[in-house]
Amino acid sequence: MANRLEIQDLWVSHEGKKILRGVNLTVPLGEVHALMGPNGAGKSTLGKVIAGDPNYQVEKGRILLDGEEITELEPDERARKGLFLAFQYPVEVPGVQVANFLRLALKERLGKEPPITEFYARLKEAIDLLAWDEEVLSRYLNEGFSGGEKKKNEILQLLVLKPRYAILDETDSGLDIDALKTVARGVNSMRGPDFAALVITHYQRLLNYIVPDVVHVMMDGRVVKTGGPELALELEKRGYDWLKEEVAGA
């Protein structure tokens, strides 16, 4: 089906260990979905596998983007189709200036060299939205960035590259409340009919600021429950144990 990110019966292993055991998940364009679950449920693995991390082996199942199977594509090919992963632990690339890197990435995203005026307009808009200093553009990519700055930088890239589908992997972890609000403002500004996001988070906190349309809960490598925003609140109140019992009893 067009206009959606679709995961069908996805089984994935890492260094011989099974991590995902039949994930089914659909995120249509225009919606923001939250993916919650206890530690070790496989949330981050799912994010990395959708982005094409070569360290994980897909044993079975399919990933479809706008109806097209991307399970075997290289990470850069997926990115050029409009997929974006905001990393839980963004990687440092010394000596590569943020602005320079963004220009190269935007060139790949657009399939051509962006006109210089358009490029700077995108940068300016993103920087302003994040209430950041332009000085960050001349710094080296994530090198010497604080944990919070690294997360902010992921959102800066999101805003400049304007992907159709974004996966945010624990973007809230390690952020203070102000940084959290800033990041949420960035993501919310992207919301619209041509954008979908899968927000991976451990806590309900972020979801006060990025209110999801749908909440999924993962456990032991599978999506075990799907509901509305109220599901996140319930998890916040009651923890995951009741759900574990429910799943075990089913």
Added chain:
Amino acid sequence: MPENLDLKHIADDYRWGFRDEIEPELALKGLTPETVKKISEAKGEPAWMTDFRLKALEIFLKMPMPKWGPDLSELEKKFDDFYYYVKPPAKGPAESWDEVPEEIKKTYERLGIPEAERKVLAGVGAQYDSEVVYHKVKEELERQGVIFVSIEEGLKEYEELFKRYFAKIVPPTDNKFAALNSAVWSGGSFVYVPPGVEVEVPLQAYFRVNTAGFGQFERTLIIVDEGARVHYIEGCTAPLYTTDALHTGVIEIYVHKNAHSRYTTIQNWPINMYNLVTQRAIVEEGGYHMWLDGNLGSKVTMKYPSSILKGRGARSEVLSIAFAKTGQHLDTGAKLIHQAEDTSGRIVSKSISKGEGRASYRGLVKVSPRADRAKANVECDALLIDPESKTDTYPYMEIENETAQIGHEATVSRLADDQIFYLETRGLPEDEAAALIVRGFLEPVTKELPLEFAVELNRLIELEMEGSVG
């Protein structure tokens, strides 16, 4: 034969590997006093220079091959097989490209030299095999007394000045290859910048080797007088032959009181070239000298740009890049010799080893007893692209003054999968991601290059990195 297959592959990669069909006027093979005398005679040199050359040859023949660095045993057997002097069919340095023989002019056009001259340079010298075929400095600089001529013209026209400095910074006894160069030197530049004159845009020399089995022995002498300023840039390429070639240059730079000089070289040799170069500067009180050294290609490179900080407060920086691929051993580094108080120096060495390539850092920081408060900082970083890539580090320190502050930092890193994946998720194909990481690694050095050269170097790195991962 695997070697030939390898060469064919390299010939496709090495875009400067074209050769011209040009018959030289004179070609001298073999290393004998006869060869040396003929070179001197062909250049119409004064007797003192002929004697100097012959003595240097004796020194060369007596000195043993250096045993501490890369393997030179094959080279040792080949000294008599090289052409030591190849005179192109040109009438000496022309001052207009129109006077340069058509075929040779075409070569430089393919290399983009006349274009760069129009756009970004204050002067250009172009050497083809043994002789300089073109030399021109902007008129305005000429009026200010700036001399930028071939080394031969320097000797002919400014003999007294020439003699005062020539071989004083690098004497023939310095090392075996300095002795070899002293015996058979040909071509190179002679630069003099008068006191207080600031040459804002760079002067450039371009060395092109065309003849097979040729040895290029250019000799460059740069004198930057008190308070003057200059930036000299040198570039080198050669066609690719199946026989080995030899490049043995000697660069001498004298930086007078409060003068400021930079010497930048980007060498991109085919991978059957022995590149054995001696570069040394003497820096007087308050003076500054920068060596910026980019080494790509060659079979073996041995090059350790040195700065002797002779006067109080003299400063020097040596920034270098080495890129070694399979079949290459690049042994590069730097020397800082602190001889006076308050002198300071910095060495930044960046090396990349790919395939089975080997890049070694070899450096010396020496602080003499009278060099109070000398400061030196050494940073050498190695990046390994493949599991079989090699690097090693030989940092020598001879510190004879307790007040000296010396820092040394060395890192070895591997091209990291997580960096590649991160960049790929932003749409960069794997090759480009790897090239970007390498460019970033080199950034602390490349940012010091004039923009045009930084762009060119980055392009070279991209070519070197093609097909490197996956």
